[in-house]
Amino acid sequence: MLNRIKKAINPALAKKMFVYIVSDGIARAMPFLVMPILAIYMMPEEFGIASNYIVFTQLTGSLISLSTYSYFSVDFYKTNESDKPHLLSNLIYLNLFITIGCLILVPFLSGKLQEWFYISIEWQLLALLMMFFSAVIELFTIYLRLAEKARLYGKFQFIRSFLSAGLSLLFVAVFLWSWQGRIFGLLLTNLFIFLISIFFFKKAGLLSVELEKKRILNALKFGLPLLPHKLSTWISSGFERIFITKKIGITDTGLYSFGANISSAMTLFVNSFFNAFTPYVYKQLSSNELENDKLNQIKKSMVVKSYFATLAFASILVVCYFLLYYFVKLFFNEAYGRSLVYLPYFLISIFFSYVYSLFSIYIFFSKTTKLLGIFTISVALGRAIITIPLITHFGTIGAAYAGVIGSFSKAIIVAVYSDKVYPMPWLSILRSRLKLHEK
Numbered sequence: 001m002l003n004r005i006k007k008a009i010n011p012a013l014a015k016k017m018f019v020y021i022v023s024d025g026i027a028r029a030m031p032f033l034v035m036p037i038l039a040i041y042m043m044p045e046e047f048g049i050a051s052n053y054i055v056f057t058q059l060t061g062s063l064i065s066l067s068t069y070s071y072f073s074v075d076f077y078k079t080n081e082s083d084k085p086h087l088l089s090n091l092i093y094l095n096l097f098i099t100i101g102c103l104i105l106v107p108f109l110s111g112k113l114q115e116w117f118y119i120s121i122e123w124q125l126l127a128l129l130m131m132f133f134s135a136v137i138e139l140f141t142i143y144l145r146l147a148e149k150a151r152l153y154g155k156f157q158f159i160r161s162f163l164s165a166g167l168s169l170l171f172v173a174v175f176l177w178s179w180q181g182r183i184f185g186l187l188l189t190n191l192f193i194f195l196i197s198i199f200f201f202k203k204a205g206l207l208s209v210e211l212e213k214k215r216i217l218n219a220l221k222f223g224l225p226l227l228p229h230k231l232s233t234w235i236s237s238g239f240e241r242i243f244i245t246k247k248i249g250i251t252d253t254g255l256y257s258f259g260a261n262i263s264s265a266m267t268l269f270v271n272s273f274f275n276a277f278t279p280y281v282y283k284q285l286s287s288n289e290l291e292n293d294k295l296n297q298i299k300k301s302m303v304v305k306s307y308f309a310t311l312a313f314a315s316i317l318v319v320c321y322f323l324l325y326y327f328v329k330l331f332f333n334e335a336y337g338r339s340l341v342y343l344p345y346f347l348i349s350i351f352f353s354y355v356y357s358l359f360s361i362y363i364f365f366s367k368t369t370k371l372l373g374i375f376t377i378s379v380a381l382g383r384a385i386i387t388i389p390l391i392t393h394f395g396t397i398g399a400a401y402a403g404v405i406g407s408f409s410k411a412i413i414v415a416v417y418s419d420k421v422y423p424m425p426w427l428s429i430l431r432s433r434l435k436l437h438e439k
Contacts (some may be wrong), residue, residue: 019150019151026157027157031161031165031261034169035261036332036333037173041172041173041176041178042172042182043254043335044252045251046178047258048245049118049250050179052117052119052242052245053127055238056113056127057131057134058237060127061131061134062227062231062233062234063227064099064102064128064131064132065135065230066219067222068091068094068095069139071219072091072139072143074222074365077146077283078286085207087215088139088208090208090215090219092135093216094220095136096132099128099131106124106125110124130186137193137197139197143206146279159193163193164186168185170185225369225373228373228374228377231380232373232380232381233376235380236383236384236406240384240387241399243391244391247391247392248391248395255339255396256339259340259341259346262327262339263350265324267350269316270313281302284302285298296425306358321344321347324343325340325343342400346403352404352408353411355415356407356414359414360418362421362424363417363418363421363422375414376414379406379409382409383403383405387402
């Protein structure tokens with residue numbers, strides 16, 4: 001068994017994954033280190049307002065980014081070095097144009113948005129700017145991974161996480177700005193990291209002033225079908241918090257959001273794995289000169305690595321449930337203890353989200369994303385629909401029930417669709433391994 005694991009692990013891939021795990025681990029650890037301090041100065045209802053602001057940024061961020069980072073990732077290895085500045089710059093132009101459109105539109109909707117999210121127009125406009133900065137930052141982090149600059153990626157994440165934590169502590173614990181201080185910390189961090197990203201892009205010669213209509217249209221054709229897919233993520237996590245706020249109260253929104261934030265530490269392992277594995281898969285499958293036998297061998301290798309990673313992740317989730325439970329009990333204000341009831345459901349949902357991400361790699365690679373958006377938005381709408389009676393009947397925990405049902409449904413649907421558009425030997429490998437085990 002150990003020999004099989006060793007054969008399945010690529011040393012170079014494992015080394016990069018280690019760098020990503022450490023750097024992302026620091027990025028994820030910093031909020032945990034400062035959260036007990038912030039919890040002293042922020043009550044659950046204030047945490048709920050800050051959470052609603054994040055929900056709003058997720059909604060607007062889906063529109064502003066329009067999956068340009070995914071388009072960049074897919075086309076990076078297929079684009080000549082001389083054309084990469086044009087590819088990147090026109091994706092940034094697209095993000096900028098959408099941001100300007102949103103800045104014009106939002107003032108007309110600010111009243112309703114304030115009613116839903118509990119944030120005034122000035123915070124709404126600042127959120128739009130923050131999401132433009134975030135879209136460019138995402139392009140930069142994708143570039144570092146695709147260019148295999150793992151060490152620079154680690155340094156970048158280190159600076160980003162420490163700056164965010166430091167500014168949040170300054171504004172919340174020193175200036176006593178409550179939830180506003182937390183938001184200011186995020187905004188200034190994104191602005192600073194955005195400027196760093198632009199500096200490195202320029203230094204690498206990846207910026208161009210030339211506006212290419214064809215490239216922007218191609219990115220739109222890729223990103224627009226994915227918009228329902230991106231919005232489905234917001235509907236899944238955002239709608240339930242708005243409904244909790246309306247039906248139960250902002251305090252319960254804060255507790256539910258706190259539980260979600262605590263459990264999201266597990267996405268460290270998901271993100272670290274896919275940060276290394278996704279570019280690796282794209283690179284392995286991108287060659288046009290692969291013979292059928294060689295391609296089949298690569299596919300089998302990808303599947304074996306995926307199975308080992310899935311088993312490892314499931315084991316980590318079980319262990320981390322107990323670690324997170326006692327972490328909250330020992331280090332956080334007693335008022336936040338009620339959030340622990342949601343923890344198992346969040347972790348189960350994260351596992352199914354991992355499965356979804358694993359299969360969606362091949363959908364993105366094949367560029368057959370049109371139905372993906374339909375599938376994910378359908379699941380998200382279904383989750384939103386069942387969330388209403390579940391919260392009405394069971395209370396806030398009904399949202400957690402809906403989350404498990406929705407994440408499981410999305411994982412199964414996308415797995416079936418992925419195998420249709422880009423077949424992989426998922427079942428054949430599993431059968432062969434089971435036969436070997438029986439012998």
